[in-house]
Amino acid sequence: LRNVRSALFGGCLSALVGLAAMSIVGAFLSLHNAHQLFTSRPMTAFWIASVFLLACSVVAQIFSRDVLRSLGPIAMHTGIILILIGAMLGSGQGHRLAERYLGIGRLAQGYLRIVEGRQSSVMIDENGVPIGRLPFAVGLSKFETDYYPPKPGAWELVVRWADDAGFQQTRSLDWLPGMPIQLPGTANKLTVLQYLPRARAVYPESQSANSQTPRPTAIPDAASSKPAMELAITDPAGGQSRHWLIVPADADCNWIGTPSLSLWLVPQQAVQQYRSKVTIIRPSLPTLDADIEVNHPLSIAGYSLHQNSFRVIAESSFVSGASEDEAGKDDEAGDAVASSMQSDAAGRRHSQHGTKKTFGNRSRQSPQGMQTTLAVHSELGLSVVYAGLALLVAGAFVFYWGGPIVQFIRRPRPN
Amino acid sequence: LSIKFTTLGLLIYAAMLLWLLAGLACLPRGRRWQKQSSRLFAGGFLLLVSACALRWWQAGQPPLQSMFEVMLTLGMFIYPLWVFSEKFLQARFQATAVILGLAVLVPVGFVFQAQASELPPALRSWLFIPHVAAYMLAYAILILAGAQAAMQLICHRRGNSADAQLCELASSKLVGLAFPLLCLALALGAVWGQLAWADYWHWDPKELWSLATILIFAAYLHFRRHFGKKYMRINAIIVIVGCACVIVTLLWVNLSRLFQGMHNYAS
Numbered sequence A: 001l002r003n004v005r006s007a008l009f010g011g012c013l014s015a016l017v018g019l020a021a022m023s024i025v026g027a028f029l030s031l032h033n034a035h036q037l038f039t040s041r042p043m044t045a046f047w048i049a050s051v052f053l054l055a056c057s058v059v060a061q062i063f064s065r066d067v068l069r070s071l072g073p074i075a076m077h078t079g080i081i082l083i084l085i086g087a088m089l090g091s092g093q094g095h096r097l098a099e100r101y102l103g104i105g106r107l108a109q110g111y112l113r114i115v116e117g118r119q120s121s122v123m124i125d126e127n128g129v130p131i132g133r134l135p136f137a138v139g140l141s142k143f144e145t146d147y148y149p150p151k152p153g154a155w156e157l158v159v160r161w162a163d164d165a166g167f168q169q170t171r172s173l174d175w176l177p178g179m180p181i182q183l184p185g186t187a188n189k190l191t192v193l194q195y196l197p198r199a200r201a202v203y204p205e206s207q208s209a210n211s212q213t214p215r216p217t218a219i220p221d222a223a224s225s226k227p228a229m230e231l232a233i234t235d236p237a238g239g240q241s242r243h244w245l246i247v248p249a250d251a252d253c254n255w256i257g258t259p260s261l262s263l264w265l266v267p268q269q270a271v272q273q274y275r276s277k278v279t280i281i282r283p284s285l286p287t288l289d290a291d292i293e294v295n296h297p298l299s300i301a302g303y304s305l306h307q308n309s310f311r312v313i314a315e316s317s318f319v320s321g322a323s324e325d326e327a328g329k330d331d332e333a334g335d336a337v338a339s340s341m342q343s344d345a346a347g348r349r350h351s352q353h354g355t356k357k358t359f360g361n362r363s364r365q366s367p368q369g370m371q372t373t374l375a376v377h378s379e380l381g382l383s384v385v386y387a388g389l390a391l392l393v394a395g396a397f398v399f400y401w402g403g404p405i406v407q408f409i410r411r412p413r414p415n
Numbered sequence B: 001l002s003i004k005f006t007t008l009g010l011l012i013y014a015a016m017l018l019w020l021l022a023g024l025a026c027l028p029r030g031r032r033w034q035k036q037s038s039r040l041f042a043g044g045f046l047l048l049v050s051a052c053a054l055r056w057w058q059a060g061q062p063p064l065q066s067m068f069e070v071m072l073t074l075g076m077f078i079y080p081l082w083v084f085s086e087k088f089l090q091a092r093f094q095a096t097a098v099i100l101g102l103a104v105l106v107p108v109g110f111v112f113q114a115q116a117s118e119l120p121p122a123l124r125s126w127l128f129i130p131h132v133a134a135y136m137l138a139y140a141i142l143i144l145a146g147a148q149a150a151m152q153l154i155c156h157r158r159g160n161s162a163d164a165q166l167c168e169l170a171s172s173k174l175v176g177l178a179f180p181l182l183c184l185a186l187a188l189g190a191v192w193g194q195l196a197w198a199d200y201w202h203w204d205p206k207e208l209w210s211l212a213t214i215l216i217f218a219a220y221l222h223f224r225r226h227f228g229k230k231y232m233r234i235n236a237i238i239v240i241v242g243c244a245c246v247i248v249t250l251l252w253v254n255l256s257r258l259f260q261g262m263h264n265y266a267s
Helices: A002-027 A031-038 A041-062 A071-090 A092-102 A324-340 A344-357 A382-409 B007-025 B031-059 B067-088 B094-110 B128-158 B161-197 B205-227 B232-255
Strands: A109-115 A119-124 A130-147 A155-162 A167-172 A180-182 A189-196 A199-202 A217-220 A228-234 A240-246 A254-258 A261-267 A271-281 A288-293 A298-300 A303-313 A369-378
Touching (some): A002 A031, A002 A041, A002 B205, A041 A071, A071 A092, A071 A382, A109 A303, A189 A217, A199 A228, A199 A240, A217 A240, A228 A261, A271 A298, A271 A369, A288 A298, A288 A303, A303 B161, A382 B161, B007 B031, B031 B094, B067 B094, B067 B161, B067 B232, B094 B128, B128 B161, B128 B205, B128 B232, B161 B205, B161 B232
Antiparallel strands (some): A109 A369, A119 A130, A130 A271, A167 A303, A189 A228, A199 A217, A228 A240, A254 A261, A271 A288, A303 A369
């Protein structure tokens, strides 16, 4: 029996040290490669061997002389066994086995991408490839983003453009006065000529704020709380056009350009929370309305739906129901804008839209289409993992804290 | 170098000064000096409590988000844990705790930026405080255990086996104290990961380093339970290796660009 115990102990210690070493190696790999490593066949064999070793240890402790004192280790080891079994059940292979032998047909994990006003039940993988259908559909009624209050006096220059897939990309630009920055989606370069943290717009005598084509410049104004920035756009041929980006007193932010390429001066505001307002549509069951936000998933039909990310869809591609002519107009406008900043005439046209009329008071929540991405995970094995974690923690506290606390309470007290 | 000319910074520098004096007061032998050292150590702790409270009030959230806040909290834990270890776990050599506290506070005072930032959506959870606080408490205890283990090796070298045995005992008791907290923090992190990222485990560098830390201390606890004090030096070396893993998990993973993962909030 002593030899068996020694062999068990040696096996346990080797497994612990080996797994610690593997964890350190895995930490130097990418998430994907680390996942591949720890779910590879040799590691699967290791996990199964670990379960066997732990089970032997639990049996040995149950039949030990002082089983009461071994309750902590029994709980801890049983907890780890449950965690490993739960993880195996939740894996892709576990799902295949559950379907084969238990008739539980579920997809292990994937994503749902839904545009506002539409619904989907098609699960996709990380690369957007469909992998199956959920037994219910999820409709996105609305997507909401909450922001922290803006920091007073902190503004950032942001470029927004539509990528090839029609999604709006946003990037905050790190700028220094006089330093050229490559604008994405175009060969043009942007240079910030000057930045006025407190400024107001002034109009040439021949124009007024109500003019159809106002070309304001900015001057410092200590009474103003809004900034202004003078920008230069340089095309590859060396041609340069100058523009003022001025945040009006009655606006939160401002921009120049077009929906497919625009430069924004916006207050620095961090995202506080984002949520998808969804409707779950189940066959022969009433629909269910729910909010899914970060840290607050929705559990339904053996799946949990988690708020993963969101994207803004550029206006031109979001109007998929529009006629080809209309779409053509949008594209034409987009192309014009990309090259727009080369000519003063075009610049005037865009600053007319941007600074004063249409978008002057526009909030950061753009009226363009929003697309949410929900991470969908099967809950198979999850409760087993949770039970294992609870046992592990309870066992550890009972074993390492329980004894000393009892000893402290029962200690002999001086009279 | 980031010197902080704020009330918060001044509190931290004052605490550092008191702890430096506490360390110097440990040098001469004698009860009177030891008492003075303990008083200075306690005074520094009170200043750090004020600094943490001020930071909490200023940022509107518990000081557990950035590296600056985490190390400040960790530094604050050192004194009460030392008092507990000295009283109940027979820990010795107060100078080690004072030096550790100072080592934790140096980057807080001179390296990390104190700028507060808002919590990103993933950190806005009821699990944020218990998960991070359990890890910080466990790490502070393990760092003290590492110091006791190091002192044990020094005592062995000097041939002072009585002190070495006391240090070894204190070190093992401290690891026993920290281990359930490590398990709790790991379990809370798993639950939080499931809620926020749809999975309780992601093979992320921070997760893997913290798993390695737990496994090393689990190996230590198994080894010591099996062999007792038979191989005292090996016991001490395992604890020191575990402490090195704690430091890597806490600092290197967050500060190095080598480890890109889902836990990069504090970078």
